[in-house]
Amino acid sequence: MDGCPLPATLCQIDHAEDWCSGGPTDLKLLGPACQFHNRDRYRHPTRYIRRKIGADRWAFTYRNPRDSRNPRSARLRV
Numbered sequence: 204m205d206g207c208p209l210p211a212t213l214c215q216i217d218h219a220e221d222w223c224s225g226g227p228t229d230l231k232l233l234g235p236a237c238q239f240h241n242r243d244r245y246r247h248p249t250r251y252i253r254r255k256i257g258a259d260r261w262a263f264t265y266r267n268p269r270d271s272r273n274p275r276s277a278r279l280r281v
């Protein structure tokens with residue numbers, strides 16, 4: 204998770220595709236995420252952007268819904 208200060212040794216294994224919605228437990232789709240980000244991403248999937256950073260690697264960027272530079276939040280305020 205971009206910007207998360209926790210090292211991978213203190214993280215959980217996160218499914219890139221939501222396991223509760225049928226996402227596979229595939230090494231190519233697993234990665235470390237702290238407990239907060241692991242759960243928050245599933246509670247608020249629209250706040251996270253997934254992008255490929257290697258052959259079998261993914262990264263997530265958090266989008267603050269209150270950030271005016273976020274077009275989605277700007278729409279919600281109108």
Ligand SMILES: [Zn+2]
Nearest residue numbers: 204207237240
């Ligand atoms: Zn985190």
